[in-house]
Amino acid sequence: MTEFALCAGEASGDLLGAGLMRELRVLVPDARFIGIGGPAMRAEGLECWFDASELSVMGLVEVLRHLPRLLKLRREFVAKLIAAAPTVYIGIDAPDFNLGVERRLRRHGLRTIHYVSPSIWAWRQGRAAKIGRCADLVLCLFPFEPSLYARHGVDARFVGHPFADEIDLTIDRDAARAGLAIDPKDTVIALLPGSRSGEIERLGADILGAGRLLQQRRPGLRLLLPSASAAVRERLAGQLAKLNEGSGTPARVEFLDGQARAALCACDVALVASGTATLEAALCKRPMVVAYRIAALTHWIVRRFKLLKVSHYSLPNVLAQRAIVPEISQDDVTPERLAAELERWLDDPRAVATVTQKFVTIHQSLRQNAAARAAQAIMDSLQ
Secondary structure (H helix, E strand, O other): OOOEEEEEEEEHHHHHHHHHHHHHHHOOOOOEEEEEEEEHHHHHOOOOEEHHHHHHOOOOOHHHHHHHHHHHHHHHHHHHHHHHOEEEEEOOOOOOHHHHHHHHHOOOOOOOOEEEOOOOOOOOOOOHHHOOOOOOEEEOOOOOOHHHHHHHOEEEEEEOOOOHOOOOOOOHHHHHHHOOOOOOOOOEEEEEOOOHHHHHHHHHHHHHHHHHHHHHHHOOOEEEEEEHHHHHHHHHHHHHHHHOOOOOOOOEEEEEOOOHHHHHOOEEEEEOOOOOHHHHHHHHHEEEEEEEEHHHHHHHHHOOOOOOEEEEOOOHHHHHHOOOOEEEEEHHHHHHHHHHHHHHHHOHHHHHHHHHHHHHHHHHHHOOEEEEEHHHHHHHHHH
């Protein structure tokens, strides 16, 4: 019997793992699945040794606080895997955890695969060689990634991005608006300041401030703000209340529970924190302004030692290999600058049409039936 060991460390990885399991079962009907996952992977038949939520720790302080527990869990997990001797181990994203597991298993002669390449293209391209010492095969979501690994003799294959498979090539904005009870004639801005506490702390007030400026200039403009969790919503609501204190024209923001994709499909323009949400906005064919701010010391280190290896950091620009959406970073991130960039999109329908076509091209390049291609790549590697 072919036995696949898998490990996903967060909700997105759990969904990736579930899709992969479905496709592997098509190729190997009697396959057995063991490891770490969440509800989606358990529903597909994973024999779950630990729950994915035990690995979902973000932020330096949180990681340090949980480090002894995480190291103990990893030791126990590796020991169980060595004893089980599965056909292959597939680490799904979560590189801080999975690469260490893969390195240890490979030393014991077990085959290892890493699904979702870390962002070596942006920061540390030399890390590809280290990843190659952990994984026999790397499955990449973006077409430019395998060549970075090839320079270091690492087997890496592009399989496509699951978002591109999930999202339709043509977006029905009227239907999306109907689902959110929004009039087709309304002007709508989607605000996506991120889901991590650091992102919200550094960007939330400026993004909300940009929304308020636009509402002052354009009465009736609607602001949609999807929040990934109750804690995120509470933090953003606190920032909004502070912004509106003593204001003659307070910002009116419509909070949504989740529904980021619905908000992107329904809006005219999006204001997005740099990250995966920029790719989702592009696949939803929405013009955007991308905001990016890191801690001042981190920014100084990045510039001083020239750690950033790309001229653009938002995924739409990286994939297009040129600036097709504005990127506003560090001290330039102000409500006034963000609002001005948003208004450029609102006032220039020809520019919107041009960038929309570029987004379609990006979408087509990533729409590869990723789960099926990943499953086939895994089975090919086992031959």
